[in-house]
Amino acid sequence: MGRCIKVPLKDGENIRRKLKEDGLLDRTRSVVVEGDHLLIPVEGNIEGYETLERDLPPLNCRETNYRRMVDVPGELVGLLPTSYDLIGDLAVIKLDERLLPYAEELAEAIMKANPRLRSVALDHGVKGEMRVRDLEILRGENKTATLHTEFGVTMEVDPSLVYFNPRLANERKRVADMVLEGELIADMFAGVGPFPLVICRHARPRRIYAIDINPEAVRIMERNIRRNKFQEIIVPILGDAREEMRSLPPLDRIIMNLPQMADEFLDSALSALKVGGVIHLYRILERDALEGFQDSLVSRAASWGFIISLETVRELKTYSPTMSVYSFDVKLIALG
Ligand SMILES: C[S@@+](CC[C@H](N)C(=O)[O-])C[C@H]1O[C@@H](n2cnc3c(N)ncnc32)[C@H](O)[C@@H]1O
Known part of the structure; x- marks a missing residue:
């Protein structure tokens, strides 16, 4: 159990950065999304926020949820896809256009969350009679063929x-x-x-x-x-x-x-x-x-x-x- 503060998603990233600057962020535990809020692990007493005691996952055990490993502005956290396709050692992800500036960072996190992956590709959609995907490799080997x-x-x-x-x-x-x-x-x-x-x-x-x-x-x-x-x-x-x-x-x-x-x-x-x-x-x-x-x-x-x-x-x-x-x-x- 440890202390965390509960903040609205849209403000979460700014607050997390401020806590980090002020040395109040607990860097041993993960930030967690809970509904419309972020739970941010903190050290000491923080005034002005709802404070809870929660068992947030430690950062040193291997994280399998890529969403916990990315640093996107709070208002975009809710747009992070909850799933992506795993085809052999390739991950294929679709992103809202507001997340495109963070695409490479997300791909990096997906690779870290799935160590067996060799590449992560961004899906720009299925096209034409043959229903072929327009894919852009974001991270890893520049290939889309897999077993x-x-x-x-x-x-x-x-x-x-x-x-x-x-x-x-x-x-x-x-x-x-x-x-x-x-x-x-x-x-x-x-x-x-x-x-x-x-x-x-x-x-x-x-x-x-x-x-x-x-x-x-x-x-x-x-x-x-x-x-x-x-x-x-x-x-x-x-x-x-x-x-x-x-x-x-x-x-x-x-x-x-x-x-x-x-x-x-x-x-x-x-x-x-x-x-x-x-x-x-x-x-x-x-x-x-x-x-x-x-x-x-x-x-x-x-x-x-x-x-x-x-x-x-x-x-x-x-x-x-x-x-x-x-x-x-x-x-x-x-x-x-
Ligand atoms: C949705 S995919 C299904 C692929 C496969 N059944 C699967 O489960 O992964 C549809 C396939 O139909 C093929 N296709 C489209 N029009 C066709 C047609 N008129 N005659 C034969 N194949 C066609 C496309 O090339 C594509 O590979």
Whole structure:
């Protein structure tokens, strides 16, 4: 236990600096964010502030929260991201533009908090049909290619060349756990192949056709298939999913992970699916548009001659203050 003062976040940094100048800051313990306030460890009695007795973390044990290691003005502390993507030995962080002047300092803190990291990159957003990230290396080695391990599969990933979302790991495993022996599967938007690879690792499908329109994705996917020795099962295909689906045999399962617009390809997917087969479709939606979207899936399918049911609908993650990423398990019940 030790003494600290509780100050509003917006004033916190100025007060901390002043305490440091006056020799009143306790340098053996960390500053902690608590709601809208900062708890600043102090030595002696400080007049004019709410004083508490608190067990603040000592500074000499290794800090794993980068937010406790950075020195940004108090009013910006609340903008520090609470999480970032870890892809192999690369961290990818998105920053509010008010934090950009501190980007390198934040990257340094992230590297210190995660000693196994080799680089930290700033994410300027996902662009174009191929959903590739515009990344800027802030600290560490000037590279974005890395090896990422997920549920026992090690795969090459380069988020500056091919879209990859490490936060879908549990969803990929959920789908893998549904796959029955001998299934014929297509992944219409396969990227570097994480769905097919995790499925092959945990289930026994007969064949997985893994399509992507991005030549870099297919090149890396081919290496991942060889690395994991699934050449007999995963068939990488470079091309437009709408075209490529036409030449595939009737399928038991189809994965549609193009969350901005997957439903625009639903007619191609349903045409390739066996009756009783399942589509895993991912879509970013306004939360209040979810019900309307589900109704429109069913009615659009009916207008093409397919009777479908939505077996499971799940909110996977928040995308923005009003939007989320949803997964839909769509079953083809009958031909209408
Ligand atoms: C959101 S990423 C999904 C990647 C992968 N499934 C994953 O989980 O990491 C979508 C992928 O679809 C590919 N893509 C976009 N339009 C396509 C199309 N018309 N046909 C095939 N692939 C397409 C992009 O190149 C990108 O790799």
